[in-house]
Amino acid sequence: MDKRxxxxxxxxxxxxxxxxxxxxxxxxGRHLQISxxxxxxxxxxVTEGVINAIEHSENKSPFVDVHFIMNIxxxxxxxxxxxxxxxxxxxENPEIGKKINSDYKRGWGLKLMxxxxxxxxxxxxxxxxxxxxxxNLR
Amino acid sequence: MKMDFDLTANIEGDVLVLKTEGYINNxxxxxxxxEFETHFTNxxxxxxxxxxxxxxxxxxxxxxxxxxxxxxxxxxGTLYFxxxxxxxxKTFNIMGLFQFAKKVDSVGExxx
Numbered sequence: 001m002d003k004r005x006x007x008x009x010x011x012x013x014x015x016x017x018x019x020x021x022x023x024x025x026x027x028x029g030r031h032l033q034i035s036x037x038x039x040x041x042x043x044x045x046v047t048e049g050v051i052n053a054i055e056h057s058e059n060k061s062p063f064v065d066v067h068f069i070m071n072i073x074x075x076x077x078x079x080x081x082x083x084x085x086x087x088x089x090x091x092e093n094p095e096i097g098k099k100i101n102s103d104y105k106r107g108w109g110l111k112l113m114x115x116x117x118x119x120x121x122x123x124x125x126x127x128x129x130x131x132x133x134x135x136n137l138r
Numbered sequence: 139m140k141m142d143f144d145l146t147a148n149i150e151g152d153v154l155v156l157k158t159e160g161y162i163n164n165x166x167x168x169x170x171x172x173e174f175e176t177h178f179t180n181x182x183x184x185x186x187x188x189x190x191x192x193x194x195x196x197x198x199x200x201x202x203x204x205x206x207x208x209x210x211x212x213x214x215g216t217l218y219f220x221x222x223x224x225x226x227x228k229t230f231n232i233m234g235l236f237q238f239a240k241k242v243d244s245v246g247e248x249x250x
Contacts, residue, residue, distance in 0.1 A: 016163060022194065040193070040225030047196045096204070096234030100211065105204045108197035108233055115232045116225075 004071040005031065010063045011050065018050035021066045028070045038137045041116050042075055045133050048109040053081035056129050060084060074118075075135045082128040147173050151249035153184045153218075159191040166192075167202030174206050183215030186245050190221030200233065207238045218242045 007024045011017045022043050029039040046066070053064040061082035069076040094107045114120045119134035143166040144159040154177045156170060174185060185206065189195075207217050217239040219230070230236060242248055 016161065018196075019161065019194070037224050040223055041228065043194060044225055044229050047194060051196055051198065094233075096237055099201075099204055100208050100238065105201035106198060108200070112197060112229060112232055116228065 002071055003032070004069060006070075007066075007068045009066045011054075011066055012063050013054050013057055013059065017054070018047050021046050021050055021068075025068060025075075028068060032070060032072050032137075034070075034072070034075075034137050038075075038135070042077070042135050042137075044116055045077055045113055045135060046079075048112050049077060049079040049131055049133065052109045052113075053079045053083075053129065053131075056083040056086060057081045058083045061128070070137070073136065073138055075137055077133040077135070078130065079133075080128060080130045085124040085126050085129050088122045088124060143169060145169050145173055147177070149177070149182075150245050152182075153186050153245055153248050154182045155186045155188060155245055157188040157191070162189070162192050162195040162199035164196075164198045167199035170199075171202040171205055174209075178209060178213075183210060183213050184218070184248055185210065185215070186218045186220060186242065186248060188220050189223075189226065192226075193223050195226055195229065197233075200229070200235075203235070203239075207235070211238060216240055216248075218248055220244060 005028055007028060009021060009024060011020060025042055025046055026039060050064065050066060057064060065080040067078040091110055094111055099105050113133060117133045118136045121132040123130045142160050146157045148155045156173060160166065210217055219239060220242050
């Protein structure tokens with residue numbers, strides 16, 4: 001039987017609140033006996049996704065929504081903020097060679113989420129941004 | 139899992155060994171960079187970051203490590219990593235950190 005478990009969390013815009021989401025993720029992973037390696041990669045996805053969402057919220061909304069849907073084969077992470085949105089097409093792909101000696105060393109979140117995941121979708125408009133990440137767990 | 143950040147610094151031979159514990163976020167990255175700076179101004183050019191006890195990092199914390207790599211490069215120095223969690227190593231690979239930093243098993247691989 002395909003045992004699917006879900007978690008929905010409304011996270012306030014509080015420093016390091018991504019750790020709350022990670023705790024939930026790890027509990028779900030342990031329950032379904034997902035490997036440490038896959039949960040470790042999912043931890044990176046959740047951390048970057050929540051941090052991005054909080055930054056994009058720009059205090060327009062006091063929270064971001066995080067949904068996890070997990071079975072033994074895959075994890076779906078949906079992170080929604082209610083900020084002003086952005087155009088992902090204009091986000092520059094960061095390169096380490098350019099970051100060295102540059103004043104701006106950040107901007108890695110989207111790249112990490114795209115490359116660490118098995119599917120990555122962004123839906124963004126003036127009412128906010130929803131990212132949907134699929135991570136295979138096998 | 140420990141989330142409060144702690145850092146210990148030791149000099150072993152000509153290598154500064156920084157051992158982290160907890161979440162390498164903005165604050166953690168800043169603490170690493172501050173400790174590094176103290177030793178860098180005293181001439182240290184080999185730095186080993188042992189992150190065995192840091193299972194969570196974020197890209198803001200890693201941006202401080204890029205700053206350290208940049209400063210070491212200017213003095214022909216090197217940042218080394220050891221005891222990385224597999225997902226963190228993958229993260230560093232995606233970011234291209236190992237183009238400018240190195241992975242080692244222990245400080246013994248670096249010491250003169």
